[in-house]
Amino acid sequence: MATATAHDTSRRDPSSPWRHLDPVLVVCTLAVAALGTLMVFSATKGNGDAADTEFVKKQALFMVLGVGVMIVVALIDYRRFQDYAYFFYGGACFVLFLVVSPLGKSSKGAQAWFQLGPFQLQPSEFSKLALILGLAAMLAKWRGDIDLKRLGFALLLAGLPMGLIMLQPDLGTALVYVAIVLAMFCIAMVPGRYLLALTVVGVLGTVGVLHSNVLKEYQKDRLTVFLDANKASSGAAYNLNQSIITISRGKLTGDGLFQGKQTQLRYVPEQQTDFIFTVVGEELGFAGAATFLALMAVIIWRIWRAAALARDQFGQLVCVGVMAMFIFQLFESVGMTMGIMPVTGIPLPFMSYGGSTTLACFAAVGLVLNVHMRRFR
């Protein structure tokens, strides 16, 4: 009824965008983020007498900050973002350049972070949004009239941050960019044959990367292990196997919160970040994991709906970019823990521990809310 009331009010006072807020998206986002915080706690509390609360405290802080960011982003009319889109884009590329310079911090084989006091900033998370804004601004300007030259421009625009990210190297995040770009091209009415060609090029490019020396051997190992489960000797196969075992232990209802045997003994690597879905799977079972997926599906649906309702192409492109980002990250992060996607480090939106990803995700939802509530003006 609250929704209906909101609609009624909006009709009476269309000048107030807040009247057009999508509460379903907000509620689902907050629910998933809360679940994520709980899962981070379960994954990091350890099994000593005193629970380790360091991670969960930080994650809760990120969540609160994230909600703040979401509100701020939603407050500012997205068309202002359109005006400054290239500024964001340029800034993002500059920061991405800095991170591969000696200023950046290398960890787990990729130079992708800045160390800021106790926090680590991962600019590639924020630059996704910058790319979405920049690309949306450029594509919206062309109003669906995209020839080969323009496509080339758009590809250059998308290619610069992707190239910088491959320098880290971080293939997973780069693939997120590919998904974002393809989805936005699709909606921007890039002719079908170009899209097809781009897809082919993308696939060939991925294969090429795997056969080049851009990635380290173990990174390639991780990416390809899901294709060949018998590669059991490698550590990557072990990790993947542990991940699948852990999820399958969950059965219908799971071991119960904080009761996951595999989780609490930390058999799965990176279980608070990339592999956090294993915690959901083991401790909450199919019931919990499916609920989580359903919540994510609702979020995606609401974003898709926002895209469909958007009053201009820029807004629609932004929503589609965010939707592609979430969908790809979700499918990759969850699929990898279940052995149907290559193992690569991509955070699960709102679930994985990490400040950059949490803030970026909330900002992304903020953008969508922004577009959605300004669909009438």
Next chain:
Amino acid sequence: MDTESPRLRLSILGIVAFSLFAALFARLWFLQIMATDQGEVEAANNRLRVIQEEAPRGRILDAKGRVLVDNRTSLVVTIDPHGLKDLKKDQRDDMLLRLATELTKSGVPTKVTGIEKRLGDPQYSPLQPIPVAIDVPETLMVFLAERADDFPSVQVRRETVRHYPEGSLAAHVEGYVGRISSTELEARMGTKEEPKVNPKPYEPDSDVGKTGIERTFEDDLRGIPGEITVEVDSKGRVKNEVGHKHPVPGNDVQLTLDIDVQRVTEQNLANELEGVRGTYTRDGKLAQGKAGSSVVIDPHNGNVVAMASYPTYDPSEFVNGISTDRYNQLVGGEAADNPLINRAIGGLYAPGSTFKLVTAYAALTKGLITGSTGYQDNGVYNVGNREFQNAGRFAHGWVPLPKAITVSSDVYFYWLGDRFWKERDKVGDGIQETARLFGYGQPTGVQLPGELGGVVPDPAWKKQFWQSLPADQQLKDGDKWYAGDNVNLAIGQGDLLATPIQVANAYATFVNHGVRHQTNLVLRVLKPGGDPSDPGAVVRSIDPIVASQFTMPDDDYTPLHTGLAGVTTDKDGTATEFFKGFDQTNFGVLGKTGTAEVKGKADTSIFVGVGPAQDPSYAAIAVLEQSGFGADAAGPVVRGVFGYVSGQDQAAACAAQADAAANQAKTANGQPAPTTTTTAKPGSLTVTCPDPPPDPVAPSTTTTTSGKSGAGGGAGGGTTGGSPGGGPKGGATTSTTRAPTATTRPTTTPSTSRPPTTTTRAPASTTPTTRAPTTTTPKKTG
């Protein structure tokens, strides 16, 4: 349809999104709902670790329930070679140096080279932690545990290890335990492909009995290992214990050995060998006195009362694994020095004249002679153109059968051997047949690994043996059996070979009138910690087993018995001199001396005795390699044992002790000491000499300083005055006071009682001078 509409494209995007969700749901459903318990099993496999907890082995007890082998806990410092490999060279060297320093500081002197040697020792699997120091103090365990980061891959474990309260006593019977080898493990647990179910499972670092009773009764002694099931995290760190099955200790094994008799036997054997060492034998050869053995069995049932082999070893050296260097040092010398061989069952000797019993009995049963048949012994016997002699060509004159045994007339038996050959159509291989009836040529069946069966040569054997030789060693006609072979066989020489226990058992068979028992070392298997006198504690008893049986007519038995009795009593008996002073009234001794000739070396001295003749309970043999003729060296060993078991020498143990002390002193004076053996280990000879309640020293004898002060007080009255003491050797330190008889005597005045301090024997290391008060006390008090 308008394929170029954004709305359609958005729909396509939605469909793609929907498909992806569908895929995730489907996969999730498959993994969590459809899949079997595979995941659970795999998860349990990697999450749970079962740590085997070795069960304490059963104890080994003597016939009276006294402990020979039990267990103690030991703190063992181990290094995990796997973890060590991860260290850099300088870190590793530094760590080992610090470890060696800490070990040395805590009282376990250790060198880095020693640790390195252990680490490189091929006996250890590189997959298991290697023990580098044992019996470290608790403080070191705490120290190392607190500084685990400074000592990576170093661990201190609490282990249950074998403990030998009696030191090296009966070491050859007990045997030792050691880490299970890969072949032993495979035999017990099967291979990875074909695992065997074992109710007492072994792990690669389990201990297993390697020799002796430890090995033959492994299945009883081994306990059922406990299992601690722990949950480990992904790094292998133990997080919590989820299950604990406590280990079940192994069963105790009660031996037939009597610790006291065993000790006396071992001491007498050692004393005699060490006594003859470096002296010259009757035929002028240098006695080496390096090796020998002695066995005492009970003819009633074949039970082994004592079994000694010299040189011996200290089984505690094998606790936690003996180093390969030390092991090679033990077994690497001359064969005569190898202390790990149990010569009582694994030493092969020509039985020499002790075999004449068999020859004589064969001749009697085959009708060649009767119990009184005599022969003129001129010292020489000719077979064809070959001359066979008595020792020293000594002519015994007319010898009837009993005397032929008593004086050990070789000629008499040459004659019998020759007759067996000449009349072979009638009597066949009569000597060999009889020998087999007495147990020669086959193991006696004692429950020890390494028992040999010996050789009873006959024409078929000789031919086969010749054929087995390489062609260049096959002498012409060496495959044929000649009269000379029979003649040699008749006196226990030639190709005849027997183990000491075989000979003892043959004599037991004789006094049993043909009943031959399987020799036996184990009375019963008991529940862990069980009291042998409690029938409820008995897991199983081992009853005497008759291995074979034949009827021995009295007409054949009596003359032989007479001959054997004469050996220790007749004035011409070959062992009479050793039994002077031994009261045979209640403990008659049948005996037989023997000499096994070894080309170019001093003779092996053999004596076998059975007593008491009235109801034989002990068949004892002593075989002393390269130690002299006949019973010269072996006789006193058996004499000492009989002196003890007959109760005549309650002080025999003390005397042996005194000898050991004297020996020790002698060693200190520059005599060669056995380097590879543990003989008179200080502190291990704590035999309890009878406190002299009613001191046997009569007023009349208190004035004498002689050690045989009790000789005049025997209740039996059969004293042989003037004998130089009844001890194993008439040494200056012997003292054969007859304590038991003294119990019937009124207690003499307190002044004659020796003060307690002098009755407790001095430690073995005490020199004769410090012992002096013991012998002089009577004079002082008198």
